[in-house]
Amino acid sequence: MEKQVSAGQEHAPVNWITTVLFFTTGLAALTLVPWYGVAHGYSLGAWISFGLIMAATGLSITAGYHRLWAHRTYQAHWSVRVLLMLFGTMQLENSILIWASQHRDHHRFVDDLDRDPYSAKRGFWFSHIGWMLRNYPSGEPDFSNAKDLQRDKIVMFQHRYYVPLVLLMNIGVPVFLGWLVGDLWGVFLLVSVARLVLNHHFTFFINSLAHIWGRQPYTDENTARDNPLLAVLTYGEGYHNFHHIFQNDYRNGVKWWQWDPTKWVIAALSGVGLASNLKRVPALWIQRAELGMQFKRMERVLQRRGMAAEQLELLKKRVTEEYAAFKKALDEWTRVRDEWYANRKAHLLQKWEEVSFRSRLREIEYRLHMQRKRLQVMSRAFA
Numbered sequence: 001m002e003k004q005v006s007a008g009q010e011h012a013p014v015n016w017i018t019t020v021l022f023f024t025t026g027l028a029a030l031t032l033v034p035w036y037g038v039a040h041g042y043s044l045g046a047w048i049s050f051g052l053i054m055a056a057t058g059l060s061i062t063a064g065y066h067r068l069w070a071h072r073t074y075q076a077h078w079s080v081r082v083l084l085m086l087f088g089t090m091q092l093e094n095s096i097l098i099w100a101s102q103h104r105d106h107h108r109f110v111d112d113l114d115r116d117p118y119s120a121k122r123g124f125w126f127s128h129i130g131w132m133l134r135n136y137p138s139g140e141p142d143f144s145n146a147k148d149l150q151r152d153k154i155v156m157f158q159h160r161y162y163v164p165l166v167l168l169m170n171i172g173v174p175v176f177l178g179w180l181v182g183d184l185w186g187v188f189l190l191v192s193v194a195r196l197v198l199n200h201h202f203t204f205f206i207n208s209l210a211h212i213w214g215r216q217p218y219t220d221e222n223t224a225r226d227n228p229l230l231a232v233l234t235y236g237e238g239y240h241n242f243h244h245i246f247q248n249d250y251r252n253g254v255k256w257w258q259w260d261p262t263k264w265v266i267a268a269l270s271g272v273g274l275a276s277n278l279k280r281v282p283a284l285w286i287q288r289a290e291l292g293m294q295f296k297r298m299e300r301v302l303q304r305r306g307m308a309a310e311q312l313e314l315l316k317k318r319v320t321e322e323y324a325a326f327k328k329a330l331d332e333w334t335r336v337r338d339e340w341y342a343n344r345k346a347h348l349l350q351k352w353e354e355v356s357f358r359s360r361l362r363e364i365e366y367r368l369h370m371q372r373k374r375l376q377v378m379s380r381a382f383a
Helices: 016-039 044-070 078-089 096-108 124-133 153-160 162-181 184-207 228-233 240-245 261-271 283-304 309-345 351-382
Strands: none
Touching: 016 124, 016 184, 044 078, 044 096, 044 162, 044 184, 044 261, 078 153, 078 162, 096 153, 124 184, 153 162, 162 184, 184 228
8 A cells, every 4th residue: 555645744743652652562572571481481370361361451442442432332231341441451552532532533534644543544654553653633532522431430430540540450460460370570571561562563453454454345435454364363353344334333243254252252241131232234234335346346347358348338237237226125125124113113013014014024135135146146257
């Protein structure tokens, strides 16, 4: 991706707090952590502590900071929110209020050089870490987009007492675990240094690599990509192309086979009554996005192929008609579904009317299924 420069933002003042933090933790991870391992070795308890805290902090960002607070894709019991807040604090990625506000700006202004806090169009380095090393105007949080978070007592408690909570979670917790397993320095170096650096860069990969490297099965109107490798490193966040078009869905890996532990954790919490109102995009909307991209790819292939103009126009007409029929049927399905919901809400739906609505929906869904099959066959033929 070609780097683009935002006018007036290249000489922003240095943010010394984040610069010193990233430099010192990175240097310690490259020197002290391996030196201690060679000189003294790490106990099994230290490695178990490392794994547990790495998972807890990573999931607290994905399930907490991101899907719960930034996007409101579900609701959680107060006890879950407290745990997500505490272990999210341990990640040292700023308070929930600031993180979520900046992330909402990222979605609203994605790829805009002046308003997207970590626009990938300004290059890998900027979107990965550079945007935090200077006080760029694009990174200044605007809490006008986070009024709901300012009413959240847990969010505001963390925001007010962020520094004491950071010290508690990044010094107090590792020291306690080190005392518990009898390996104080081993646990501290693995949990507070190595774990922190790894989790930082795994998270940062979503802002950088997930906008540069991968596929775009749902939309090409922004730089976001789906990348299964990044999904493994980030507890399911790597399916970023889906997320940018359907940001209100609690899932990122929407297919059953896609690696998305965050989705599974949220679903498990819902199963035991600790989470509710899990938002899901209707499957037909997802199919519409996928078919829209397949249609675009077919058009590009047809344009590149050397065939007679008359044959080319005939194929383009057929593909266009099929896609138009799909969209028309989907609009009809949406209208019937909304009418059904409205009538149910008003308590006006009699039993025979409900059967009629269900029959109409099933008939439209069958037409959509057949149209989608035809478009998929045509797509494979032109691949």
